[in-house]
Structures are given as C-alpha cells and as structure tokens.
Amino acid sequence: MNDLAQASEALNQPDLWGAGIKTVAMLSIVVAVLILVLYLFKRFVYGKQGLVQDGLIDVVSLYHVSPKQRIGLVDVAGEKIVVGITPENITCLATITKPEVESRIAESRQRGVGKGLFRRVLNSSVEGQKKSRVT
Numbered sequence: 001m002n003d004l005a006q007a008s009e010a011l012n013q014p015d016l017w018g019a020g021i022k023t024v025a026m027l028s029i030v031v032a033v034l035i036l037v038l039y040l041f042k043r044f045v046y047g048k049q050g051l052v053q054d055g056l057i058d059v060v061s062l063y064h065v066s067p068k069q070r071i072g073l074v075d076v077a078g079e080k081i082v083v084g085i086t087p088e089n090i091t092c093l094a095t096i097t098k099p100e101v102e103s104r105i106a107e108s109r110q111r112g113v114g115k116g117l118f119r120r121v122l123n124s125s126v127e128g129q130k131k132s133r134v135t
Helices: 002-012 016-046 099-110 117-134
Strands: 057-066 069-076 079-085 090-096
Antiparallel strands (some): 069 079
C-alpha cells in the first residue's frame, strides 16, 4: 500500500523540466514567426521605392553619406534633381541638365542597375570634368 501512495504522489507533482522545455519551444516558435513577418514586411512593403500614385516622382538612386544623411537622385516628372536628405530637412543640391549625364542615367536604368548608380554617374561626371580641364 505504501508503494501505491508514493506512485500517487509522484503523479500529482508537476514536471518542471517538461514544462520548461515546452515554454522555451513555444517562445522560440513565436520569435521565429515574428522575425519572418518582419523580414517579409521589409522586403515586400518597406523596400519599395517611389510609392507615388501617378508615378511622377521616382527615386532613381540613394547614396548613404552617414547613417542619417543621404544624397539622392530623384526624377520628378522627367527632371533629374540631386537632393540632400537629413532627418531635419531635404535640400536641393543640383539639377541635372547636361544631356550626356541624363543619357548615362537612362542607360543605367535600362540595364537594371540600381545599386551604386548615383556613385557611378557622379564619378563619371567628375572624371569627364577632369578630362575637359586637361584639354
């Protein structure tokens, strides 16, 4: 009878290891689903540039100067504008009017080059100016 009482007591005690493992497993699943949802949100919703109704404004390229400062090349109704972007304001730095620079931008966009486009266009423009000064 004594064995029966001990077995009954053992069944009534909670299994802390099992409960702990279940808790950690459920927490891991919740964190994994949260990370997946945030990744998909960033990829498909937040990552889209130029979410404008009529498509009159298009962000062609962005160059990160520092964590909170960027230089952007923006196409506004066919006009190319270089803007400086900070958390406090947006400043127009220049307007691109040279046809050769506009043709380079159009060629790069047709090739589907997105990353580093502004840097390449800026570097090629500076190199073009250096060559014209030498001659």
